[in-house]
Amino acid sequence: MIEPRLSRRRLLGGAFAGGVALAAGGLLGGCTSRADARRLATDDRWRQFAGTTLNFISENTAPTAAIAADLAPFTELTGIRINIVTLELSALVQKVALDLASGQAQYQLIYADPYQVLAPYSKGLVDLRELADDPTLPGEVSDFADFVPVQLDAAGRFGTDGKVFALPYDCPTMIWQYRKDLFDKHHQRMADDLGFDPTPGEHTTWEQYLAIAQWFNDNTDEVRYGAGHQAKQHDSLMCDFSNVLWSYGGDFFANGFEVGRLGVVEPGPCLLTEDNAIEAAGFYQRLLSVADPASRTWDWDGLGAAFRAGRIAMCPNWHEYAADNESVLPGKVGYARMPRGPQRSANQYGGCGIGISANTLPNERGAAWLFLNWATSRDTQLRNLRSEAGGGTPTRTSVYELPEVRAAEHRPSAMPNMLTADAVRQAWLPENAGLRPKIPMWNECDTAIYTQLSRMLVGDASPAEAMRETTDRINRITARGWVAAG
Template sequence: MTGSLHVSRRRFLALGGSVAALAAMPACSAPTSTPTGSAGGGNPWKQFSGTTINFISENTAPSAAIAADLGPFKDLTGITVNIQQMELDKVVEKCKLDFSSGSAQNHVIYADPYQVLAPLADGLLDLQPFIDSDSYPPVEGGLADFIPTQLAAAGRFLDPAKVYALPYDAPTMILHYRVDLFEKYRARMQRDLGFDPVPDAFTWDQYLAVAQWFNDNAKADVRYGVGAQAKQHDSLQCDFSNVLWAFGGDYFAKGQEVGLLGSTDPGPVTVNSPQAVAAATFYKKLISVAHPSSVTWDWTGLGDAFTAGEIAMCANWHEFAAGEEKAFPGKVGYAPLPAGPARRANIYGGTGIGINANAKDAELGAAWLFVNWATSPQTQLSSLASTVGGGTPTRLSVYKLPDVRAQESASPSAYPNMRTARAVTTAWQPENIGLRPKVAQWVELDTIIFTELSTMLTRNGDPAATMAAIQDQMTRVMQ
């Protein structure tokens, strides 16, 4: 894995088009049975040998790694896989066209939970019949080997008995900080601030205080204590959501349960609650002491600023560790995000891969073999070590491998993203994970949220008025 992976691997761009247009699309019904074949002399991996399938994906690190090394899958199955990688909004548009056409140009789908799974679930196949079938190789370790919160958030929608996707990647926001700077200034900060500045134990108030302290006392080593991804972009919604949930607020009355299975009835919009207003008030104050360019940065800009030595700490997706470890070998620490009055919250941005419900016959079976293989422990381990891509495993068993565990503390690490393992595995616990509402209208709601927050930050808007405006617009969308 190379340092070049600090470039953006998550591009949650606003999807053009209306929810009404999505709702008007014809539903695609799943086949009543799964195909079997006799080719391959009884070897279930070879039964669709000679088939060609297409996989459409966001341009993510795991897909780059798999695309660069498809030989093992071809040798195992005799199946040819063509992989297209593009921006997420283009993936969504192609899926909409494919699902509504009644045919399957793309057989395997990168099913983002919010932009594909929730609004377009009828276009995806329930994978449970494949998982249960004796006609196919078993899912190694079973569904229990997937991290439970990820299987629910990335793989299921509305019906807990159905699995529309298997967890494929797992970007999660955690705290990144310069260990060398904290070691150098720790005693002075403790004396001046009255608490021991250990990032693992931070509250959001302490995070703000430490950021201000770096601004005032450490210009010789770093320009600003903190940076943020506060551009008018999905990144701003992600950054703010961590604070919103930590302060006890949420977007809907049903809260985090809407982020697991999703809902067609998430309850009333709740973003103008006292807790949400307190979160917005705090967030505005935090951005006022952050690097001034924060309001122009998405996650990529923030990651570049960190690796350039511009800031001492930030909240960013954990997979930026690959680039950070190259810039500051062994000098970057990782921790769960700070605690608020209610809890810690670390937004989860992972996605699963599923199958186009229009796929038929051998292409359908071949697509399932690829989904099974691409999410298997061995493939995830190979991806983790790839020099052209990678990612973070979604399988519990991979984290238990002695070689993987050894790389968590190694510097330099053969698997740089494993340096974040302790922080992200804590972040994925049910009490710490942050889940956006998995509702069909999320793309419209997301745009409302980051547009109003950006106005608050760049035009000195009132936090209470901002949250009231978001409340009003979100309510209209849901109605």
């Protein structure tokens, strides 16, 4: 069954609810009809749309760089040509909103960020279960079970009706990255001075992490600071803080894991004024007071560059920086899940999926499914691990079980991102996963969070004041969103 294309009126409501203003001129394309892709009479299910050209719009990520460098096998298999457009995420969101609202499909394939695309625009995406179970196309719904469960839910679903709008495509996850060579060199002295084993592990707490950072500040010249953080007034600051917030038992909304896993339109009142959230903010303020002062100017890229330059001994960052770390600091970096707070370890998941625009015509939709099926397949993910052009880590559990991939978890490794495998496997367990709220208004809420945290870090607000102001702003934003969505 092919669902009717989303009406322009419904899509515009979702776009404005998601905080993206749509220019009227962007809607004119909906008045122009277009022909569907041609479908060939052939027994080869992979060749039935040969001659079709599709457009894939993606954030400029390492996995997309690897896919772009490896399109020849797909074209040889299917006869389909893929044009890839890569953009910074905010620019991508605006283009996707305009394209979905137009009633056309300039971009048949969409990098569906769970928070800025999937949550506000899920009605503009195809339910992939229908394509997976189409006997004329490769694939079946049972194959979805091969994806890491928390990733399929967080990156692919919105709502509790079982629909799957995107297949997990990348899976950046924040973990603890540290100079193993320096931890090994100073281990005994650190243990004697600190009174605990400083080796990063499942029992290490955030308070111990802070103490280790201070020890490096005071006792070594090999790095300028013990720790660095991605505390720029930017989305990265929300990500960095959230790991601490969740570990203290705080959250943005009630039932936070489910709000992050499946998403909701109405999340209820913000919880950042609760005691555990204020306690987490107070600890984060203390942590940043001993971290490299340049942390307040760094997003994840700046932090990664500082770590590789030997400026800091440890940091929380996305696990897919491992390949870059290994190229600059071969054999010197270790990886662990995040430290524990009073309640748990929490590791921010930042993965995204690929979806198909509901504006696609029937044959275009089938052709797009072939690419989506191929791009997230086990063989393609394995090639991406080896790619010199980029590449992330797999979203399918079967890839991790391959002997060559298992071997790559240890040095020397031809797949250096796999050096993080033990840490991310722990991070993806439901009890350790950190999932930000998947709600249509998240982009505005995110801005409110990092704006107030930034005020706190420069001393313009206390932790309690920052959390109170953030709560007030988020409650106004989500209330407005409920009205718009309704």
